Amino acid sequence: MQIERTDSGLTNILKKLGVMTSLRDTYLVEQSLLRTLGPLLGVLETSFYRIDGNRGVVRALHHSRKVVDQEDSQSFVEHFEEVSNMPQIPEVVRHVLDTVRLLGKACSRKLNDELVVGYPIFGKNEQVGFFVFQRDREVTPVEDAIIHGILEVFTNYFELLDTSQRDQLTGLLNRHSLESNLDRLWNVLSARMHDKSHNRRNAENESFWLCMIDIDHFKKINDQFGHIIGDEVLIMITRLLQVSFRKSDLLYRFGGEEFIAIIAAKDLETAQQTFERARARVEEFPFPQVGHVTISGGFTNANPMLLPQEIVHRADSSLYAAKTAGRNRICHYETLIAQGLVKEAATGSIDIFEP
């Protein structure tokens, strides 16, 4: 099958960069990067691997296009696959990533008659990911310059967007970002439910759990020790929560002293243990000056068949139950319902977001 010629015309590149920088969602910007570079290099598959502060790969986004022959022309059907928890990376790709990481620049490795090529993607101070593709020929100097230019625009724009989605005090994703990402997140979750082939790349068949977490008696801490110490407690609790969850889980600062965690876990027991571990970590931590601080949480299964607002409402009502029952505990919505301790909410009638 003949693959389309490379598509490196200046007008085309500018048009694609225009599209990329018109997007307001970091995930769509990542998609747009692959959509831009694949046709440019004349390849049908490209990947973006994101790494964390410890330089481990935490997430991969794969883009593939299939050529569909029509009577007198060809068109493309595209597909994106997002993988977290992280993936068994093919050996040759892992070798390329290791070399790129060590050298801090692009490099390639032979695989049969083709080359697997990797480029580092840099953030402000450090490497944040890799761009990878496979092709039957070397990258030309012109292509190399274009890839570098596009990766730079991508990084600058991505960081700008990312900053606007983060809470300044804790560095966590903010409520606005949750609001704008929930629909996409739900689409990803429902796609996973319906796409049986998804488990090819994931180690376990996990479902998602959403927990609303709130610091207990935080007003007292502010009143007794002042806002600066209160802020320090918020930062320390953020770090304790972060180390309790996986890098691929999502943690948001939802409001003043409220957080939302969305984690992947294989069953209720595992999810409960994870949130319990976070609660216990906070309870056991000796906070300078303040001493003892606790958190309460309410969680529920993030069933993508329900409206995201409904899920957040369920977590919120279980959090309320945890507070009422004495705080420093984690309650599970479906268990509370089964025990008759919480009444089922009316679906779709709640607006969780502030105007």
Ligand SMILES: Nc1nc2c(ncn2[C@@H]2O[C@H](COP(=O)(O)OP(=O)(O)OP(=O)(O)O)[C@@H](O)[C@H]2O)c(=O)[nH]1
């Ligand atoms: N230091 C600091 N305080 C904040 C911030 N955002 C919200 N708060 C404070 O968090 C406190 C929340 O108080 P309440 O909603 O009464 O809740 P609480 O005292 O934690 O009581 P319970 O949730 O019922 O256990 C208020 O005093 C807010 O001023 C922040 O960014 N920094």
